[in-house]
Amino acid sequence: MKFNTKTIHGGQQNVDPAYGSVMPPIYQTSTYSQTTPGGHKGFEYSRSGNPTRAALERAFASIENGAFALAFGSGLAAIDAVMKLLRPGDEVISTNDLYGGTYRLFTKIFEGFGIKFHFVGMENAERIEQYINDKTKLIWVETPTNPMMNIIDIKKAASIAKKHNVLLAVDNTFATPYLQQPLEMGADIVMHSATKYLGGHSDVVMGALVVKDKVLADRLYFIQNASGAICGPQDCFLVLRGLKTLHVRMQRHCENGKAIAEYLAEHPKIEKVYWPGFESHPNHAIAKSQMHDYGGMISFVTKGNNYGEAIKIVENLKIFILAESLGGVESLAGHPASMTHASIPKVEREKIGVVDSLIRLSVGIEDAKDLIADLKQAIG
Numbered sequence: 172m173k174f175n176t177k178t179i180h181g182g183q184q185n186v187d188p189a190y191g192s193v194m195p196p197i198y199q200t201s202t203y204s205q206t207t208p209g210g211h212k213g214f215e216y217s218r219s220g221n222p223t224r225a226a227l228e229r230a231f232a233s234i235e236n237g238a239f240a241l242a243f244g245s246g247l248a249a250i251d252a253v254m255k256l257l258r259p260g261d262e263v264i265s266t267n268d269l270y271g272g273t274y275r276l277f278t279k280i281f282e283g284f285g286i287k288f289h290f291v292g293m294e295n296a297e298r299i300e301q302y303i304n305d306k307t308k309l310i311w312v313e314t315p316t317n318p319m320m321n322i323i324d325i326k327k328a329a330s331i332a333k334k335h336n337v338l339l340a341v342d343n344t345f346a347t348p349y350l351q352q353p354l355e356m357g358a359d360i361v362m363h364s365a366t367k368y369l370g371g372h373s374d375v376v377m378g379a380l381v382v383k384d385k386v387l388a389d390r391l392y393f394i395q396n397a398s399g400a401i402c403g404p405q406d407c408f409l410v411l412r413g414l415k416t417l418h419v420r421m422q423r424h425c426e427n428g429k430a431i432a433e434y435l436a437e438h439p440k441i442e443k444v445y446w447p448g449f450e451s452h453p454n455h456a457i458a459k460s461q462m463h464d465y466g467g468m469i470s471f472v473t474k475g476n477n478y479g480e481a482i483k484i485v486e487n488l489k490i491f492i493l494a495e496s497l498g499g500v501e502s503l504a505g506h507p508a509s510m511t512h513a514s515i516p517k518v519e520r521e522k523i524g525v526v527d528s529l530i531r532l533s534v535g536i537e538d539a540k541d542l543i544a545d546l547k548q549a550i551g
């Protein structure tokens with residue numbers, strides 16, 4: 172089955188065995204009747220399993236070309252489950268330009284449990300190897316990165332991970348399986364904030380893990396059930412519905428993203444545009460080889476790098492909504508220095524490129540002409 176068919180039918184029975192409903196029903200139940208102790212139809216208690224969640228998990232596994240998937244109450248709950256594979260003394264090598272919440276989870280929670288993290292610029296993936304020792308258990312990669320749109324070579328990271336017998340996990344939230352499929356490139360775990368493109372409509376918070384290996388799947392399922400950070404059936408239904416249009420939404424996100432990146436690059440008031448589709452992007456060649464297209468996430472800085480001017484631009488936008496998050500049908504704009512990255516000291520955030528005038532766009536699927544006109548009036 173091709174990707175564009177999998178988003179609709181992947182892992183699904185197509186009709187529900189009870190009444191033939193085309194969409195999996197929302198099984199809003201905490202428990203399931205048993206005819207005799209242990210005599211049930213596959214489900215006993217909804218933390219352990221729920222038919223609506225199971226349908227969604229099969230869909231996740233299908234679109235990422237995995238064999239097993241697990242849905243969680245948020246992206247961070249999914250990452251939390253991966254970290255619980257580790258033990259005190261273990262070491263993790265992580266992308267340095269990381270989603271802020273992931274960085275907080277690693278440093279404020281798991282460092283306290285005796286896990287050591289190395290935050291490494293992985294634009295040159297060979298640098299990962301310098302940090303590997305016999306305590307290293309996991310490499311954590313996020314590509315494209317947030318908000319600087321750096322690209323990390325997944326195949327190279329996978330070959331280093333294999334050589335040293337270390338797990339490779341890839342946060343595929345920004346790219347989605349429409350753009351890149353890390354399991355196919357040798358990753359062991361794919362993680363998603365399904366809150367973003369997979370759900371796609373800014374109406375649900377959810378996380379996902381997808382793997383190929385049965386033993387790893389069993390360990391993660393044990394953690395999902397034992398820690399209990401599951402999502403409810405209503406949310407599973409919403410994300411199942413969202414997935415069915417992932418391919419058409421992504422196609423438009425990419426088309427609009429390209430049009431807007433090119434518009435901004437020509438704008439006299441713009442200093443620099445970060446978007447992996449430009450040939451001038453330092454890792455454009457890697458993006459081209461591992462991604463099917465370049466997505467709708469764009470960051471840019473204005474000439475003069477003026478904080479107040481950047482705030483004015485995001486306030487002036489009328490169609491782009493000033494908000495955190497990304498990946499929904501509606502276009503969003505954010506100002507990392509005062510929003511997502513405000514808690515990071517100015518010198519630290521400037522080291523990774525998050526300067527005062529940096530603005531991040533999640534380009535939606537509206538008409539590109541309207542979006543460009545909106546940027547034009549806001550930037551002036």
Ligand SMILES: *Cc1c(COP(=O)(O)O)cnc(C)c1O
Pocket residue numbers: 245246247248270272273313317342344345363364365366367376377378
């Ligand atoms: C949003 C996000 C997360 C966290 O997911 P939640 O669903 O908000 O918990 C992790 N990684 C990336 C890249 C994200 O954008």
